[in-house]
Amino acid sequence: MSTGTVHGSSAGAGQPPSAGRPGVTAVFPADVASDFCRSCALSSACAMVGYGRPELSPLHGLMQHLGPYRAGETVFRQGDPFESVFAVRAGTVKTRQLDQHGREHVLGFFLPGEVIGLDAIYPDRFPCDAVALEDAQFCRFSFPAMSELATQQPAIQRHLFQLISRQLSMARLLAGDHSADERMAAFLVDLGERYAARGFPGTHFHLSMSRSDIANHLNLAAETVSRTLSRFRAKGLVVIKGRMLHLHAPEQLRELGQNLLVA
Amino acid sequence: MSTGTVHGSSAGAGQPPSAGRPGVTAVFPADVASDFCRSCALSSACAMVGYGRPELSPLHGLMQHLGPYRAGETVFRQGDPFESVFAVRAGTVKTRQLDQHGREHVLGFFLPGEVIGLDAIYPDRFPCDAVALEDAQFCRFSFPAMSELATQQPAIQRHLFQLISRQLSMARLLAGDHSADERMAAFLVDLGERYAARGFPGTHFHLSMSRSDIANHLNLAAETVSRTLSRFRAKGLVVIKGRMLHLHAPEQLRELGQNLLVA
């Protein structure tokens, strides 16, 4: 099961869904333990179940494959009851909240190996929509099953705590008072580092989201994002053509955005 | 053990610390099960340990009393290794981060019964200082012990997940694009509701933090906070004298701040 479709437009990889599309596919250990899974944030949970030990039957229903979804399709919706968390297998996703007046707020973008849905634990409903930005596939984990697993495997519990806690740190950084340049630089560097952590090139990648999604996420106007990128280009910090991006001076960008960068 | 000192300036309540001040006091079940504790966010964890069952010895070290601390004293510091979470017993606390240039960012204010320190799980160090705004006391919970308890008591695990997840929701709201009026209105209503949830009057309370702390927390300038409050006063939304605040039209304020309010 390849991950090479991340930047592509075809969802060729993956088993055909059992019923319609987006579909649910049963999980076979051999499939779970793919190359890709090694970098997944939930691999430790996966390892507990599959990996050739389906006899651990109480957790048999822990995980299912989901998708492929086409760009623009919704994985879950704001207000849906919370039952599962999702790991992105392929493609990229944005999460967004709609307020009373229908104004959108983009909470974040998620790459293969990253986890969405943990913010639904408190209200017990999804606080946001998850929308595929490119053709995408997911692993869906039953949260009750995952919680039970966590009580048996302290490492899993710890890992889940860390995943949420990390999202909290990141949300707080974004909530600070930062200029457009700082926000933009930090956004690009962060994205690069996350791609790198998943085995993709970290200084040369495709932006799967529109300028206005980026703007919304960073609390800027789309025009400001455009102008900032143009300025970065003029300074030789980036080379950018449409949505293809090359971080030409990542250290300088990192310094610019340091106040917003966690690690 | 009274909670009546929240707005006061004396920390009279509580047992004398065993060694110096701020001191640590052993926990006696009878003390734990005070009136106050019923509204504490960690009461379910407490109930597992104390409440007349000290024979549950593996968890004996779960909780300790801490304090009193005087206004301005620091409970834990940014960078300290993460070992415990804290529940506020009395007084109020702010948490703040310092960036590379020493600029402060106020993350939040915490009232009696609320929990601080959960954001330290991911980096395994406290990401912020916690500073008493008034004389304050705490319950300190060993996090390893709490985690172990959580593996045995799924309800506790669930509760911890919820506490972090809720902080995540709130941080995200603050990260959105909101006017000074929205931010200020939401802040006041939220504070009132949290006081009310802990048994204090929710429309008539004392602001234990300075205008500039509020401003910093909301990403505004202190002058903007001042001007906004003056405008609210002129519109009859609040009556405010120094730090004494009366929410005169909480419904209107709530409407103003609705985009920033969770519940």
Add this chain to the structure above:
DNA sequence: GGAAGGCATTGACTCATGTCAAGGCTGCGC
């Protein structure tokens, strides 16, 4: 009770970013 220091308020001005508007580029479908 008076002086001092910190906090709060108010006004005048500045500036970063948002808004509005026009035009260009790109990719897709026919």
Add this chain to the structure above:
DNA sequence: GCGCAGCCTTGACATGAGTCAATGCCTTCC
């Protein structure tokens, strides 16, 4: 290959909030 639609860029202008500065108020401490 043309035209359309959506996205992106750029410019001109508006504005909400920040900054600077002066003054007032309250608390504390001698």
